[in-house]
Amino acid sequence: MTQIELRGVQKYFGAVQVIKDLNLKIDDNEFIVLLGQSGCGKTTTLRAIAGLETIDGGDVLIDGKPVQHLKAADRDIAMVFQSFSLYPHMSVYENIAFPLRATRKSKAEIDSEVRSVAKTLQISDLLARKPSALSGGDMQRVAIGRALVRRPKAMLMDEPIGALDAKLREEMRAEIKRLHIKQGSTTIYVTHDQIEAMSLADRIVIMHEGVLQQVGSPDEVYSRPANLFVAQFVGSPVMNVADVAVAEKASSASVTVGGAATGFEFPRALLSKLNGHASDKLALGIRPEGVIVRREATEGFLPVEAQIVEPLGSFDIVDLKVGSTMLRARTRSGFVSGPGVKVFARIDPAQAHFFDTASGKSLGVRL
Ligand SMILES: Nc1ncnc2c1ncn2[C@@H]1O[C@H](COP(=O)(O)OP(=O)(O)O)[C@@H](O)[C@H]1O
Ligand SMILES: [Mg+2]
Structure with a gap:
């Protein structure tokens, strides 16, 4: 003992x-x-x-x-x-x-x-x-x-x-x-x-x-x-972290990453959970497996362009350009054929983390 x-x-x-x-x-x-x-x-x-x-x-x-x-x-x-x-x-x-x-x-x-x-x-x-x-x-x-x-x-x-x-x-x-x-x-x-x-x-x-x-x-x-x-x-490749702006939409919340034209769709509950946290001090964290990629246009998915495809054997890591930032997604091997390909992406709200950029602390928001 x-x-x-x-x-x-x-x-x-x-x-x-x-x-x-x-x-x-x-x-x-x-x-x-x-x-x-x-x-x-x-x-x-x-x-x-x-x-x-x-x-x-x-x-x-x-x-x-x-x-x-x-x-x-x-x-x-x-x-x-x-x-x-x-x-x-x-x-x-x-x-x-x-x-x-x-x-x-x-x-x-x-x-x-x-x-x-x-x-x-x-x-x-x-x-x-x-x-x-x-x-x-x-x-x-x-x-x-x-x-x-x-x-x-x-x-x-x-x-x-x-x-x-x-x-x-x-x-x-x-x-x-x-x-x-x-x-x-x-x-x-x-x-x-x-x-x-x-x-x-x-x-x-x-x-x-x-x-x-x-x-x-x-x-x-x-x-x-x-x-x-x-x-x-912790985690490899590391979690994506991007400054975001959160806005209210008719029936959802919209999370804009890297100043992109359109935001990712989140449940409306996000707004109350963020509790008015200053938007200029808000970062989104999403692991590559939380960035979901489709080859065809799908409702709720944003059009994005693949920049780099990194084959890692059992899966690929694909860099997607979203506004001025890059989000790394984990996909099946060969799912995105190469750089320059247009695909559609969504952030899984259940896997999203929100941080205060000033203190670095997690806001503990879970959807
Ligand atoms: N005997 C020592 N004298 C002066 N500085 C030391 C000594 N031992 C470690 N340090 C310093 O203390 C810090 C922590 O070192 P250490 O505990 O060895 O880190 P780690 O094991 O995580 O690499 C480092 O900045 C290191 O340079
Ligand atoms: Mg040591």
């Missing part, structure tokens, strides 16, 4: 504040992913939890007890880094056994625990090898094994597979997930890769410039982004 809590954590490097009033509660057994661009403070946050970095304000609590005054060794937290930090002169066996050598465990106990961890990680046949004779993926398996073997209260992983090639990353991602399901330990995993975050996390914590932007399940951060930063950080 391990819960971790950050309460109002502040961290400065010199005059620069790199963690700004961070509050976060992590449940026992939870797999939390800290997601954000390079330099946003992810590693510093992990190091502060592990006790490798001091904090300048707030509390780090483990199972309800403040630990910010405890040394790293007294916090019982294991950390796995991106660089494979194995002892080069030791065998895989000795690398994994190392954290247990300092304990009072017998040789037989240590042997049984090393072999059990090796079996879980499917590296039993590598125990006699030196790290230099291992692939990158196997080196990282050993590093994870060394962290797991002492059954820490929590596992912190800092971009543990970031240095591997794409295919191996995918494989290791699935393995880390399987391991977590099997071993069940409170895990905080750092990455700048949103796909990795979506696939691993129980909850994702999105950070930007030291400030927590949103905490939620992968589905929540994808379908209900709290602000423009999250909206455009």
Whole structure:
């Protein structure tokens, strides 16, 4: 049972504040992913939890007890880094056994625990090898094994597979997930890769410039982004965002994108939900799958021109010129034959998001 809590954590490097009033509660057994661009403070946050970095304000609590005054060794937290930090002169066996050598465990106990961890990680046949004779993926398996073997209260992983090639990353991602399901330990995993975050996390914590932007399940951060930063950080290709003007029509609302001649049709309910929000500070967000494309003129669809067609294998991304802006739509492969083709588009109101352009905050409007 391990819960971790950050309460109002502040961290400065010199005059620069790199963690700004961070509050976060992590449940026992939870797999939390800290997601954000390079330099946003992810590693510093992990190091502060592990006790490798001091904090300048707030509390780090483990199972309800403040630990910010405890040394790293007294916090019982294991950390796995991106660089494979194995002892080069030791065998895989000795690398994994190392954290247990300092304990009072017998040789037989240590042997049984090393072999059990090796079996879980499917590296039993590598125990006699030196790290230099291992692939990158196997080196990282050993590093994870060394962290797991002492059954820490929590596992912190800092971009543990970031240095591997794409295919191996995918494989290791699935393995880390399987391991977590099997071993069940409170895990905080750092990455700048949103796909990795979506696939691993129980909850994702999105950070930007030291400030927590949103905490939620992968589905929540994808379908209900709290602000423009999250909206455009999660999802690939990114969500379309355009300044819009909303006007009242006879039986509907009209949403004009990029100053186009005609607006997209929305249910009238939009007007009351926007509650008179100043139109000059209103942005529409729509993911490519929320832009619906037809080849024939259809009621409620606007005529638009395809500018670029990007075939991505199982689907295409088509850039559509709407007024002075470009909306990217996701279509079936080959649905729009090429640039210059005239098609008809509609925005699915149920998938539309509205943001305040000044604060960047979502207005929480759902239709
Ligand atoms: N030891 C340090 N001294 C000074 N600045 C640091 C130090 N470590 C990190 N920083 C700065 O703090 C910010 C956050 O860094 P970091 O936590 O490593 O970000 P991330 O892991 O998200 O890439 C960055 O601007 C980085 O340059
Ligand atoms: Mg980092």
